[in-house]
Amino acid sequence: MSWTLLLAGDNGTPLEESHTLLDDELAEYLAGLEGFPTVQSLRNLPREETRMPDDLRDALAQEVEALAARVKRRELPDPPEWVGLEGTGDIRLGEPLGWEGLLAFLQRLEHLIFLGRQMGLGLWASGEE
Numbered sequence: 610m611s612w613t614l615l616l617a618g619d620n621g622t623p624l625e626e627s628h629t630l631l632d633d634e635l636a637e638y639l640a641g642l643e644g645f646p647t648v649q650s651l652r653n654l655p656r657e658e659t660r661m662p663d664d665l666r667d668a669l670a671q672e673v674e675a676l677a678a679r680v681k682r683r684e685l686p687d688p689p690e691w692v693g694l695e696g697t698g699d700i701r702l703g704e705p706l707g708w709e710g711l712l713a714f715l716q717r718l719e720h721l722i723f724l725g726r727q728m729g730l731g732l733w734a735s736g737e738e
Contacts, residue, residue, distance in 0.1 A: 611693070611737050612636070612654055616721055616730040621658065624730060629717040631734075632692035635706065642685060645672045656736030666732045670722045677715040683708060 615628035636652035639645070647668040661669070679685050688711040693704050704710075725732050 612651075612656075613735045613737060614718060614721060615733050615735065616725050616728070617660070617733045618730055619660075621660075621733070623733070624724075624728070627721060627724065627730075629714060629721060630693075631714075634689050634692040635711075635714065638686075638688055642676070645676055648672045648676060654734045654736065658733060658735040660731045660733050663731075666722055666725065669732075670719065673715050673719050673722070677712060677719065680708065680712045680715060 611633060612631045613628050614631055616624040618624075631651060631654075633652075640649045640652045642648060647665065676685075680688075688706055688708060690705060690707050692706045692710075706714075722732060724730070
């Protein structure tokens with residue numbers, strides 16, 4: 610299971626090519642990081658399509674920026690090497706993460722938040738089975 614984080618208007622219509630995937634394994638890893646309560650709360654996102662409140666989006670933006678800086682300096686526990694394994698441990702179902710993938714995810718999320726603010730779009734989460 611995972612979530613797609615995406616930009617959409619108030620009516621829920623998504624902006625093309627404006628999304629990133631948050632796998633359960635990554636959400637669990639982020640939930641274990643002390644000092645980032647908004648990032649930690651991502652694992653509790655509802656599974657139905659939901660618009661994040663602007664105050665949550667803004668808090669997330671601050672934490673993602675600080676977290677990305679720590680990832681660049683590798684000042685955190687090692688991230689999972691693979692995500693998207695769907696509980697099987699079979700890497701054929703997943704994709705590599707590691708430090709590079711974690712930084713790429715955070716940068717995509719940071720970019721989505723920035724674009725959403727500039728374009729007046731909301732940050733939405735949609736759970737997937």
